[in-house]
Amino acid sequence: MSVQNAMTADFLRSAYGGESMAHMRYLIWSNVANKENMPNIGRLFRAIAYAEYAHADNHFRELKDKKGDFTVPAGAIFGVGNTVENLQGGIDGELHEIEQMYPVYLETARFQKEKGAERAFHYALEAEKVHATLFQKAQDIARQGKDMDVGTIYVCDICGHTTTDGLPDQCPICGAKKEAYKTFEP
Amino acid sequence: MSVQNAMTADFLRSAYGGESMAHMRYLIWSNVANKENMPNIGRLFRAIAYAEYAHADNHFRELKDKKGDFTVPAGAIFGVGNTVENLQGGIDGELHEIEQMYPVYLETARFQKEKGAERAFHYALEAEKVHATLFQKAQDIARQGKDMDVGTIYVCDICGHTTTDGLPDQCPICGAKKEAYKTFEP
Ligand SMILES: [Fe+2]
Ligand SMILES: [Fe+2]
Ligand SMILES: [Fe+2]
Ligand SMILES: [Fe+2]
Ligand SMILES: [Fe+2]
Ligand SMILES: [Fe+2]
Numbered sequence: 001m002s003v004q005n006a007m008t009a010d011f012l013r014s015a016y017g018g019e020s021m022a023h024m025r026y027l028i029w030s031n032v033a034n035k036e037n038m039p040n041i042g043r044l045f046r047a048i049a050y051a052e053y054a055h056a057d058n059h060f061r062e063l064k065d066k067k068g069d070f071t072v073p074a075g076a077i078f079g080v081g082n083t084v085e086n087l088q089g090g091i092d093g094e095l096h097e098i099e100q101m102y103p104v105y106l107e108t109a110r111f112q113k114e115k116g117a118e119r120a121f122h123y124a125l126e127a128e129k130v131h132a133t134l135f136q137k138a139q140d141i142a143r144q145g146k147d148m149d150v151g152t153i154y155v156c157d158i159c160g161h162t163t164t165d166g167l168p169d170q171c172p173i174c175g176a177k178k179e180a181y182k183t184f185e186p
Numbered sequence: 187m188s189v190q191n192a193m194t195a196d197f198l199r200s201a202y203g204g205e206s207m208a209h210m211r212y213l214i215w216s217n218v219a220n221k222e223n224m225p226n227i228g229r230l231f232r233a234i235a236y237a238e239y240a241h242a243d244n245h246f247r248e249l250k251d252k253k254g255d256f257t258v259p260a261g262a263i264f265g266v267g268n269t270v271e272n273l274q275g276g277i278d279g280e281l282h283e284i285e286q287m288y289p290v291y292l293e294t295a296r297f298q299k300e301k302g303a304e305r306a307f308h309y310a311l312e313a314e315k316v317h318a319t320l321f322q323k324a325q326d327i328a329r330q331g332k333d334m335d336v337g338t339i340y341v342c343d344i345c346g347h348t349t350t351d352g353l354p355d356q357c358p359i360c361g362a363k364k365e366a367y368k369t370f371e372p
Binding site: 013016017019020021023024025027028053056057060061063064065066067068069070071072073074075076077078079080081089092093096 | 199202203205206207209210211213214239242243246247249250251252253254255256257258259260261262263264265266267275278279282
């Protein structure tokens with residue numbers, strides 16, 4: 001069943017817009033990192049872009065019966081700089097989602113008893129926490145003019161959980177089996 | 187040089203939001219087509235999603251010096267139905283861009299002498315015309331419960347030109363050489 005309440009539906013659409021734009025700018029910033037000869041940071045941007053796709057997909061599917069065209073207001077970070085600057089854009093965007101956007105959207109979904117939206121917002125909120133940490137790590141290294149030293153990056157198809165610490169047996173956010181992880185290899 | 191005028195900058199941000207959301211819903215609708223055993227229509231959605239990425243990338247790069255966070259209003263089509271219905275969503279979105287959005291954005295960019303934005307909007311407008319036609323063809327076939335009969339799909343990396351009629355020698359929209367085309371093979 002699709003979302004019922006108008007406020008939660010509005011928040012799902014805004015979150016979909018925000019995730020779609022985040023997905024897109026991470027793909028663009030990935031290309032910048034590759035050109036700066038930081039292929040691992042480029043790959044991190046690409047993996048996290050995929051996680052944002054999983055979030056957008058979850059939000060969109062919760063809206064599946066709310067058909068038609070809408071003007072969607074959504075937050076986004078703009079600008080193309082060097083990779084240290086672009087990573088700051090990544091950190092700023094993730095922190096806004098972690099500290100402001102998703103906590104309010106999640107509280108609203110709980111208040112309005114929208115179970116599907118609650119799950120979609122919860123998955124995104126938890127995954128964004130990891131994204132902020134990974135972008136911060138990448139920026140610390142990029143500031144030294146170096147690329148990250150990172151092997152395969154794994155992203156959970158269901159909730160967007162992202163890890164550089166090897167393939168988990170089970171997703172710590174959504175409980176999916178390891179087969180649900182998409183791999184981004186060096 | 188990045189865009190100078192506030193109105194054209196607003197329109198670039200809205201177009202970026204719209205293209206990012208179109209990219210995302212075409213990926214989602216591609217998965218639906220694949221599940222309905224229409225892999226060629228699934229591939230068409232995926233190829234056109236890539237063209238929308240090229241448009242979003244162009245708009246974002248015209249805004250490269252307009253750094254910071256913005257709340258972006260942008261139009262998007264919502265809903266997940268069967269593939270015939272999803273293709274109608276594709277047609278509706280493309281027609282809005284062709285008949286209303288991009289003509290106004292393009293006129294404004296010309297009026298404000300924003301050469302870069304003019305090019306980005308022109309590329310998108312011309313590519314969307316092909317997208318509307320391709321989605322209409324796909325829908326006519328999907329209505330008969332059949333998949334499209336289509337070989338390699340080519341998408342120009344620079345302007346998003348999309349064709350099922352073989353690799354052009356030169357892009358008819360932006361003039362790029364054939365090496366600029368990304369291929370989507372059966
Ligand atoms: Fe996200
Ligand atoms: Fe994120
Ligand atoms: Fe997960
Ligand atoms: Fe487009
Ligand atoms: Fe299009
Ligand atoms: Fe082109």
